[in-house]
Amino acid sequence: MSDALGEIINGAAGSAQGKEGTTVQTLALSCAAGFVLFGVQFGAFLIVRNYLWAKRIYQPRSFLIPLKDRVKPPPNNPFKWITTLLQIPPETVRCKAGMDAYFFLRYLAMCLKIFGPAAVLILPILIPLNYVDGKGTKTVGDTHYNVTGLDTLAWSNVALNQTDRYWAHLVLAILLIAWVCFLFYHELYHYVVKRQEYLSSPSHRLKASSTTVLITSIPKKLCTTAALMDLYDDFPGGVRRIWLNRDYEPLKTSTSGSSIQIACEEDLQHDLATGALWTEYLLPKQREHMWIPQRKYAIASRIPLVGRFFSLRVDTIYYCRRELARLNRELEAAIEDPDSYPRNGSAFIQFNTQKGAHIACQAVAETSPGRMTHRMVELSPADINWSALNYSRENRAVRFCIFLVLFVVLVFVYGLISFFTGILSKLSTLSDSTSWLRWISSLPSWLLSFIQGALPPVILVLILSGPTPIVLRAMTNGTRGATTGSQGERSLQLWYFILLLFELFIVPTISSGLTSIVEELLHNVVSVPEILATNLPTAANYYFSFLVLQALSISSSSILQTIRLLNYYVFGSVNTPDGVFHKLSFTWRTRIGSNIPWYTTFTVIGLVYAVIAPLMLVFMLLTFSLFYIVIKNNVLYVVRTGDVDSGGIWFPSAINQTFTGLYFMEFCMIGLFFLVRDTDGEVACEAQGIIMSVVVIATILYQIWLAVNFNGLYKYAPLRLEGEAQLRDREYEATRLAANLAQDRPESKETVESSEKTVDVAGKSNAATHQTKDLAPASFQTLRQRHAAYARSLSTAGLAPLSEDVEAQREHDHKEAKQILARLNRPLDESRLAELESHLAQVEARVGNTLIPRQRDVERQMFNDPISKIIMQHNDELEDISREERDMLLSVAFTHPVLRQARPAVWIPKDELGVSDDEVKRTRELSGDLTIDNRGAFFDRRLKVRVDRQPPDMSEFTWVMAEL
Structure with a gap:
């Protein structure tokens, strides 16, 4: 062998x-x-791609995403498609x-x-x-x-008698290396410009990610709200809010169990409804059943083949209902006292300004080696791996070693x-x-x-x-x-x-x-x-x-x-x-x-x-x-x-990895030059090899120079841009509020003059550049209050201090956030649809050939597709709400998902025979800890399930989480 x-x-x-x-x-x-x-x-x-059924596969970004990100569907003609795409x-x-x-x-x-x-x-x-x-x-x-x-x-x-030709290879290789290095510099410079524009843009500065810092490996003596407040409150703008993270893994286990029970219940309810005509002849013992271990024979029931003799036979639907009610009770009881769970040594600290957050992220906070060294800024609540926050510094070191071993095995x-x-x-x-x-x-x-x-x-x-x-x-x-x-x-x-x-x-x-x-x-x-x-x-x-x-x-x-x-x-x-x-x-x-x-x-x-x-x-x-x-x-x-836009932070890494190609080329050519022999068997390209060796050193020095000059600009916002961005924020907010006021009923002369004075304080700006995106303006009184509140914020730099009663403040914030979300996620009635259609038509007429859906596509896809209607009714643009309301949403955003998620609900389709109505009634009578609904889901003629609304237990934050 x-x-x-x-x-x-x-x-x-x-x-x-x-x-x-x-x-x-x-x-x-x-x-x-x-x-x-x-x-x-x-x-x-x-x-x-042009068939209606295929548009969900090939054009979902035309009607299955929020309105502000939708694009005009491509032309049906393949030649126009490619030309339009390239243009x-x-x-x-x-x-x-x-x-x-x-x-x-x-x-x-x-x-x-x-x-x-x-x-x-x-x-x-x-x-x-x-x-x-x-x-x-x-x-x-x-x-x-x-x-x-x-x-x-x-x-x-x-x-062998033409070795002088290798000079051409050398010259062309050097020219190629120089061209590639120039492109790398040009692309990195362009990235820095766009990255800084992105970080300082008004839409990004509204997000919690721009002002929130995650710090891990915090010592126990500093892992309190008061200690962290004393440590970081001196940074520009001060601290707005602190979230101390805790280990809620047991709650996640209960949530996973609830999801399993819900999936099982919904599958069985579907089978029950679709087979209603013949299941009425079944005896109770012929219904779907399952085997569960008896408590006193828990170990014996797990033995293969013989374990069933130590288990109980139960009705699957009834068992799932009881288990779901039990898990809901346990979960809600545990959430009532979230502070009973241990802290995991990490915290989110939100500052009042982006400058304070970026400076704090770069500041050394602790004298002990390895403590509070892992700090992150520009992270979205929707992008957090909450389980990883529970890992200690030692745990991470062990995990990294295990990862390296597994990677080596994978390479082999x-x-x-x-x-x-x-x-x-x-x-x-x-x-x-x-x-x-x-x-x-x-x-x-x-x-x-x-x-x-x-x-x-x-x-x-x-x-x-x-x-x-x-x-x-x-x-x-x-x-x-x-x-x-x-x-x-x-x-x-x-x-x-x-x-x-x-x-x-x-x-x-x-x-x-x-x-x-x-x-x-x-x-x-x-x-x-x-x-x-x-x-x-x-x-x-x-x-x-x-x-x-x-x-x-x-x-x-x-x-x-x-x-x-x-x-x-x-x-x-x-x-x-x-x-x-x-x-x-x-x-x-x-x-x-x-x-x-x-x-x-x-x-x-x-x-x-x-x-x-x-x-x-x-x-x-x-x-x-x-x-x-x-x-x-x-x-x-x-x-x-991805789920969250990272701002292209991976791009410099891709450039640095591409340098590998230059180094391999240079080393290969060095070896090949020294291996070339002439007709006498002598080294014929020694000079070329030496020159290429010098080029290798120059390339290394060039990459080091790029790293020294650019690395600091990839992640953090420069201080100069912070000042300019704050001025633009004030101009933008004042102009937006003034535009909202102008759209409502006539005001008194004194109010108009007061608004004009407030705008002058913030700085003059072209109102046409910052037209409001509100499709349904708030009431006149609400706008007056928002305008007055923002005018006060211009003169007073700080926000409301942290509440001493953390639990009371958290409950208040959560209640206020749900009210704001209920207003943002208002039902999509016919008047709302007509308003959206009118707005799109006005923008199309004013701007021309933009990436806004055409009228016929709006009628056929956006307005006729039920899922598109559901997505359209949710307003995920934080620019359209006031600063106070936005801050209230952010106060809940960085709490653990298990603390702000809705109670899991069973959602079953409605049928003509009334089977699902009876199941909803029976389930609600069984326990008040169960949530079940059959609205918004139904069977079509082929007994296929159709929906025209979102699930009843969908979190209120689902549509706005990526924007926070």
Whole structure:
């Protein structure tokens, strides 16, 4: 067995290179397979995307998201679709899809800027230099060369008597490095500008994330409201509110149990209603039942096969009702005394100003090592991983060690998979060198080319893109314990990139590739430099077919939304109102942490082989052009980039990871330069190697310079922008309130003059620039009160101090927040619909061709779709409420979700026979601790569940949480 394995290893050429260059036939078959797959999926997309049933898959951002983020549906004509898509400016993407989507496209555009000019400059120069009078299959002296296929266009084909041509490779490599470094600086500078605009924008400064700091590992003596107040109240603006976090994991366990019981109850109620005509003939003992362990035989009841003899047979519906009532009682009793749960050593501290929050986040707070060193600002309440706040500093250290061990194991396992796909990619070589595999040579040439060219990349990518990001995300969020979802995505971005770099580049190019020349190295030690110089550049051959397949398959499956189509119409069958509502209202999310590493790795591969194998540039242009079109279509019309917009904080990390491509290219070229020999066997490119070594040092110094000058600007808002932003906030608020007053009934002369004076105090501004977004203005008296309150806030810098009675203050805040949310989430009646339609028509007429839904799409999709109506009735724009009301919502936002969630409710569909009405009545009579409802859900003619309202237990914060 060991001898057979040795024959395979020694005979394998590896996935990235072999003794013979990749033939045009192998590449053509790989391209043909990719183009066929692309044509089928892209053609299916063009056909089905215009059907009404498919718009929930291909255009959900036109009618299934809040009104302010909706986009105009694309034209039905495929040519107009592509032209319209390419003409949409990047700023529109930023406004409609967010900063993450904007910089996602910006990174892909940067890659096109890298490889486009490089292809124009490098291809006309290096391909003739590499091909003309090259080694080919010539015999020079006692040496016979065998450079064939696509290798004749690469570095290794330059003849020994033409080594002066390598000066062109050096010059072009330096120019490419300089161009890439310039683009990196330009993109990072642009990122800093946009990031600071984002942090200082009025809409962002209204959010709690801009003024709230999370601090962990707080010592017990400081983990009190008074101690933290004394420590941080001296920062600019002072402290507005402090939340001391506690370990509510037992409450989460009860909540999970309630969810399980509710799901079971709803499924059974659905079956009961749909089978009502024949279930009336069933006896009570024939109803759905289940077995539960008897208390005195709890251990014996868990024994397989015999455990049922120690269990009780109960009616499933009645049991679920009793269990749900019990869990609700326990949960509500526990919530009555939340302070009885232990503190976990972390706290949210909200400041009155953004300046105070950002300064506090950077300030050293504790003298003990490791205490209060983990501080975070710009975090949204909807993005917090509450379980991770319970981890101590020591616990996190242990978890990180476990994470590293698991990651190393994962790299090793995938390394084996990559190695064996490399063996599969060179079956023809194996058949010549391995006796028991000679039968492979009898296969048809087209089949062998398909197996070697198309199959290995497909297998590898299916494994790396399928379960791998799911496993890594679970490791970063669960095992390592990321504090927020954004932090988990950035951690995933780093470790996933490292894994892909190993499995897609290092292992195929170096480790597996070297097995193809082991035999030659052992038999001809003297010619080691020549063998390495000839074989290493041929590693690019594998990536030609690899990139073509990935560009065509990934782009076509992404635009067709293959997985979502299967989940929605094949595997995603649901039969409860809750399931139907979430299925119809769900907007697909694309995770930055599992997407960007792929494009970063492709960029690294392209940079490494841009000069060594110039043909790579053609495939890089094809790859990133397709990706750019598909990703732009998806972020505008189909997906969201996560639950919360992180502000593009991952973008600098992607740039720094792309530097890896420059370093690999430089080190590879240094080695290749020193390995080049002339006809006399002497080193022919020593000068080029020395120059490239200097370039490596310059690149390292340049990256350090970028880090020193830019790192401080990625995360925090500069003080100068804080002052300017405060002035803009006052101008914006005063102008907005004055505009609201002008829209209501006429005022007395004294009131108008008073309003004008208040506006003058804040500073003059163009009112047309800041037109109000309120579609239904509040009453005149409310506006007067809001205007007077804000006028007072201009003269008095502080807000109301913290209440001494924390519990009373919390109850008061929660009650006030629910009243505000009830006003924001008002029912969507016909007058409200007419008002929204009129507003959209006015904006369309005033602005013109903007990304606001067309009238016919508004009538057909927005106003006729029940889920769209539900989403439209919720106002998630914090600019439309007063500062006091907004502050009241924020006071509840950073409390633990189990303390502010509604009581879990059973939601069943209404039926014509009255079965669900009877079940609702019986359940309510059973216990007052149960909530059940059948309004807003019903059966259609085919007994399919339909909904026209949101679930009765949906939290009031669901629609505004991401905006807080």
